[in-house]
Amino acid sequence: MNATAPLPPASGTVPNYLIWSIVVTVLAFFMCCVSCLSFPAIATGIVAIVFANKVNTLLNQGDLVAARQASKNAKIWAWVTTGILIAATLFSIIWLAFVGVDGYMEQIQQFQQQVESAS
Template identity: 45%
Template sequence: MNEQLEQNSSFNQQAPPPNYLAWAIITTILCCLPFGVVSIIYAAQVNTKWQMGDYEGAKLSSKNAKIWAWVSFGVAIAGVIVWALLVIFGIVAGLGLGALEGINV
């Protein structure tokens, strides 16, 4: 019991892990809504778990918030790349059809 109290007091002296809440909100608004919401949920759990003494849970929630924020960001970047490729292919296809207009079959 005494060992557990010493461990808890050493954790209380440390700062809680980062909650990544600002990053989660930004990726939700600007990037990908579903994955950003998951990140916000985990980010909101960090400080609460830390204050309740669930230090490992707080660290895990912090890690999950960061992972889901990155997933949201990555999905947004992938979406922008796919959109850009579709626009480029559409322009190229349109130019190709324009070149074929003068040919009589």
């Protein structure tokens, strides 16, 4: 076999978790409007997307072992993102329960006033 010949695609099914990674990253992006705790979820979601994207590329290169490792990493980072997103959501719900919507709106107005006075 010639060393420069491309390898045939690896056989077997390796999940890439791309859809899951994208969904939780997009949800984290929208959640950042409510809670700053979701910013880490955006970062970990991007990492999950990168690993998920590698899976098919590695399979096409014939590297089944690396594709499985990328799949495992994508799954781990998707779970981390999901966990952070759940924690941020629970924190936001608990915070709104104690502060209330009126207190939340007051804080937003104070923030707007600070931004306007700074510019």
